[in-house]
Each structure stands twice: as C-alpha cells, then as structure tokens.
Amino acid sequence: MITARIAAEDDFDGWRNQCRGLMRLGARPADVVWQVGEQRTDLFASPEASLDAAPIGVPKGFAELARSVICHSDPERFGMLYQLLVDLKARQRHMGDEADPLLRKLEMMAKNVRRDIHKMRAFLRFRRVEEDGGEEHFVAWFEPEHHIVRTNAAFFVRRFAAMKWSILTPSLTIHWDRQKLLEASARLKTDAPTEDNVEEQWKTYYGSIFNPARLKVNAMLKEMPKKYWHNMPETALVTELIQSARNREVAMIEKDIVPQAAETLSTLRTEAERCRRCPLYGLATQLVFGEGPANARLMFVGEQPGDQEDRTGRPFVGPAGQIFDAALLQAGVDRNQSYITNAVKHFKFRPEGKRRIHERPNVGEINHCRWWLKREIELVQPELIVALGATAVRSLTGRAMPITANRGRMVESLEGVPVLVTIHPSYLLRLPDADLAERERMQFVDDLQAARRRLSR
C-alpha cells in the first residue's frame, strides 16, 4: 500500500505531482490510497509516495478531463483518474474511445462538475449591505455540490470587477476587494445578510414575466432543482404562481366559452379542446374525447384517459383498453358499434421521474367535465350506458356508490338514461392473485353480456 497525499479537495496540481511519483514507482492503481489533507483514511496504508515532479506526457484531452473530475465530490475520483492514466499510458484505453465504461463514467463526473459550476454562476444571489463608510458590499451564501468554489471565483471577478463582494460557502469564503481575491475559512449561513430591498422588485419581475397560460412545472424543476431554491428569493413565489395560474386562465377563458349547445359530436369535440374549466388540461398532452357512431345504442363511460390514451388521443387503447377489448370480444359486443368515452377527458397524473403515475380525478374535476359528458349523452341518445368504475358512476348519477356492492345493478343517469354498473377494467390489472383476477374478469364479461342482452330485447 502506498499513501498519496494531496493538500485539498480540489488540488489538481498536488494530484498531478503524486501521479508523476506513482508512475515512476510503477505503482498499481489498486495499491494506492489517496488522502486529502492530514486526515487518515486507511489504517494500513504505509509508505508515502515521493513527490517526484518529472512531467509525463498525457494524451490530448486528459488534463482537461482530470481538472474537472478533481472537483467532483466522489472520494474515489483520485484513484479512478490514476487508473485511467495508467491504462492510457499502457495503451489499454484511449481518450477518444467514449464508449469505454471508465472513461464514460469520468466524462459524466466532469459533466456534473461543469453543471455545478454553471448552476453556481446562475443561482447565486448577492445581497447588498452598506458598510460603515457607506460603501456597498455584496454578500452571497452558496452551497455547491462539488469542490468548485475556488475554480469558479474567476468568473465572478470577470463579471463583478468593480464591486466589493464576498461569497460564503460551507467549505471556504472568498472575498474580492476590487483588486485581489482573498480566501478565508468556512462560514455559516447565518453570517450572510438575510435581506435586500431590491428583492421585492425582483420578485415582482419574476411573477410578472411568467405566462400563466403555459404552465410547465416539470420543465422548471428539471433546470432549477429544489436544492437551489433556498438561496433564491423568487422561489418563494412558485407555489402561489402555479395556483393562481390555474385560476387566472380559467377566469380568462371562461369568459369566452359560453357553452352553446353544439349540434354535432365533432363541434362538441372542438369546443371541448379549449376547455379550461379545471387545471387538468395544463399537464395533459391533449384532450381525449369519446369515439364511436353518433347513433350508437350502447355507451361506455370510463374514468379518465391513461398514459397511452393521452398520447394517442383515443379512449381505451392502453393496457386497460386491451383487457376491455378482449372482454367485449368475448361478450360478443362490437366496439365499433358502441360509443366509448370517459367521465374526465384529460389525463390526471403525477410525474415520478420519467413516469407519469395515474391519479384519480377529484369530485370538482368530475363535475367540471360533466357538461361535456351530458352533451355527449344528449347527442348520442344511447339506450343503455355502462358505467365502468366508481368515477363513471359518480359522474353519471351524481352519487358516490361502492362498486363491489352495486356491480350488475341498474341505476339511472341524471339525464334519465339507464345505467348498468360494473368495474373499471384497470381493476383487473391490479389484482395480484391470478385466480381471483380470472374470476373477476369472467364476471366483467358477464356484465357486458347482460348489457348486450338488454339491448337486443
């Protein structure tokens, strides 16, 4: 074991010197223990690498990569870079080979460091304090993810040369006195000023430049993760802006949508496309309207479009739709002869990473969308409606009703059309027990057959 010591977390020169020594010794990367400062990390690590500074040639691009990676917070970075260096010299890896796993990993680390540098430049906020002589001093508190403060100081000098400023961080403090940079030890957040009277103006600007007609919360979060928020005064407004955006646009458009009785399904659909009665339109890709012949005798009402429906713009085409189709086939009901729609016409979901997790519509959303369903019923005039699941029953009858206790029952919609209550096909997808699922599925087919029999009477 060889211990290689470097002075600080971002000490690139120290790391390079150690590598020169280690290469001369022919040290294998697995035998080197890297230590920052005086703190011992490995009890068994013994002789220290000599500080021999004979330069060694490295392939193009390596030094630049290493300079970035050194600032990363991963304690393995020194060893990984040394490993790469050794392999490059032995011609076992090549700088251009971007598909190489180790190189790729280091490239990604470098990318994260560059991103952190960029975000510090973007999201750091100065607050102005007046010193005793009336002199302006701008002070900021920032918590970077990686060891980038020293590297990044030059940027702030280039930009704010004529200002006296200080940046306080949990690892070190830098001061610029208009002539030179000074370093000092770490400070606490409480050492930084807590207010600045221009912040009110800035918040006014932030709130006013935002366009409430185009809410895209995920796009904002992707670029401005919450971890940076606590140093940015404007982020205090975000929740309120999102809420009022929903209300504001509804108010703006409701003036324009005077629900006139559309006379055909296609004009009704066009009207529904600009519906802003509830906020669900904002996150959904598109409206998913009902489909089927305008003179259908049988109507199916589901809950709301799912992920796939939202993408294709058609009802019941996702996994639940496939179960539904199979059940219809088995029950001898022709989907093409039926009108198929949902109680709620936009996909409601909560994003989880790249996935969109279905969320049940609330009563307000069901009620807002009821106007469209009512017009669909009035235009299609079905003899029978099959309510698929609790949301559909709630919307059609205006009453909450447990499905398991009522399935197979006949009730009446608010328009006076007979409604057969059954489960939503997605229920079958959620049953963990295969036998139970099959029994439930057969019962679902039975319900559909009952609907068919009722029609053919």
Added chain:
Amino acid sequence: MRVLPHFHTWGIDEATSRTYTEQMTQLQVTEKLAILADAAKYDASCASSGTVKRSSSKSGGIGSTEGMGICHAYAPDGRCISLLKILLTNSCIFDCHYCINRKSSNVRRARFTPKEVVDLTFNFYKRNYIEGLFLSSGIIKSSNYTMEQIVEVARSLREDHDFRGYIHLKTIPDADPELLEAAGRYADRLSINVELPTREGLNRLAPEKSEERIEGAMGGLKTSILDGRDAKKKYRSAPNFAPAGQSTQMIVGADAATDSDIVRRANGLYDRFGLRRVYYSAFSPIPDASAVLPLQRPPLMREHRLYQSDWLMRFYGFAPQEVVDAAQADGMLPLDIDPKLAWALKHRGQFPVDVNRAPKEMLWRVPGLGTKAVKAILKARRWRRLRLEDVGRLTVSIAKIRPFLIADGWTPGALTDLEHLRTSIAPKTEQLELFA
C-alpha cells in the same frame, strides 16, 4: 445657540423626506415593472448566448459575457429567465389583433424613463439575477421617437456606466437607418419580429405592419451585421455591430398557416437574412382578446415540434422539403412523435443504419441519436467495434434507436418494418421547452 436645534430638526426632516421620496419612487417603479414585464412576456426569446467575450476585470466596469448565456431562474412556465425583459412602454399607436398592447386593448398602461430602466438593470445585474437587458417597446408618437428612447437606454448603459453585460434590443422596422445603426453599436442582438408566418395573416391581424417593411429592415440589419464583422476582421478596433446577430419571432396558431408553411417560411428567413434564431411562440390566449382571433390555443406541443424541425434543418442536415415530408397530409407535424422519428417511419427503406460504418449524415438521421452522441460514436469507433450496449452508454435511451440501427451482435431484423413500430416506440414523458 439658536442655530443648532434648528439645524438639527432640519437635518432629520430632510433625511426622512428623502427616504419617503425614495420609497415612493421605488414603489412606482415596482408597479410599472409589473405592468411592463407582464406586457413583454409574449416574446419567447430570453437568450443571452453567442456574443463576443467581454469582461469587466480590466475596465473596472460591471458585467461580462462569455459566449454561453446563463439562465438565472426558471418560471413555472418552464421558461428560462436570463434577461430583464421589459417594454419601455406598453402604450401603442398600432392595433395588431394578436397583441395585448394594441391600441384598442384596455390594459393598464405605463411608461419607464430611460433612467429607470438603466437603474433596474444595474440593481438586478449586481445581485446576479440577470445576464442583461432585453428591451422592447410599444410605439408612441412615432417610430423614430420610440427608437430614440430605446437607443438612449442602451447608450447610457454602455457609455455612462460601462455596462458589459448582454443587451438585446427590439428594433422598429420603420425607424431611421441611423437609429438602427446606433442600436447595433450598443446591442449584442437586434431583432425584428415577422409576427405571422403568412402575408395574409399579417394583413389580417396586423393591418398597420407590412411584410415589405419588416423584411426590408431585416435585410438592412443583415448588411450592417456582415459589414461590421468584415470591418472587425480588418481592424481589431472597429466597433462591434450586434455581434450576437439578429433573430425573429413568429406566432403559431393565430392564423391558418400549417407547420409545412411555417417550416418553409423559417427556412426562407434563415437563408435570406442570416438569422441566428427563429422563435416560435404558440399563440396564448390573452386577456381582452380581439374577436378576429381563434379562441383556441394551439397545443404547446406544436411549438415544441416546430423547434425540433428547426433543429433538424440547422444541425442535422435535413432539407426543408424533408421536414415537410415528415408532416401529415394536412401539413401538420405529428404531435405524438418527433419529426425525425416521423421522417424515419416514412423512409424505412433507408434503415437500418450500420453504426460502425455509416457516415455522419446518416447517423444524424437515426431517431434518438443527437449530434453529441453521433460525435461520440464517430470518435469511439476509431477504437472499437460498437455493440448495442456501447451505443446505449452514449445516448439517453436505446429503445427508440434499436429498430433503426445495426451494431456488432445486433440487427433489428424485421423490427424496422414492423407495422406498429410507431406505437411501440412513441416517446415516454416529453421534455418540453428545451429550446425556449
């Protein structure tokens, strides 16, 4: 002895009253800011990239530009806030139907003095809120008068205060060429909006504007920008003229133009005027809208697809006609898949592409391969034969790429020709507003 208390009282009074006045002024400015930022938000651009490098470290002024712009915040609409984007005034003598500031609209009106804009810019800049200023204005009195005021703000920032940050000025097509010249000397970027993708749309919705005048002014700017760049090559001391070039914006969904019309128009604009960017702004419902407008908002996805098609032409070697090919029969790009995938699905005969042999231009056409990934592939394949998992490390998702690619140990077989390929690889969650 009698002087002292008198003096003392007077001193306090003065201090209090000054603070009061200051507060009042600041309040007024804040109120105006609310109105004039609100009025400016329909301009999509907030870019601060692509200008010359400047720094204040030698001059002792304030500000720097480093080529790549910085987004200092993001609003809940997902858009980047890089510049203080405001109007000098939202009063206007024009009556363009799509515009919230048109003469007949009954929005609250306000007007900044040039000094107020200068102070705001500095106050924000020094706290690291912004990269600089994007100033536009409604037209008051005359085009020349308005342009003079805009230029005065930029002049004061640069000359009185040695401001070295970014300045984007919206220029008024009808203003005197000397004023446009002055604007170009102070600004990093100039822009003139073509507003609508078709002449008919412009005539109908912005009757006081004319395509000839707009394009005439854009042509004039192009010449000045090129002259400026040539002069700079000969003499290092030659003044800059809008080093970040010119851009324009068109509103999507306010007239009947199809995506194909818009793609052709954008391409024409890039060609003729050497634009840095064409911005597409999905028409948003505005308060107090004119009756000539559609009430329906185009899907935001449409705007996103147009940006993607723009990218295909500028960075992926697609000819405008090829992008138009990707559109459906009604001239619109599909909303559920990106235009490159749409094009590939229509031209399956050209796939699969061999990742180990294909030229750059062909790799660019593979759905899911971006320019960065292609660059990495070209570099990496000098050292190894690439397998599918190698490609996977260089890209975000392999699922979309797989049917279109041959790699070592992988051929898509009949996958490329699968009938419902479209549904099986339609993207999962969309990333929106990447280019705004």
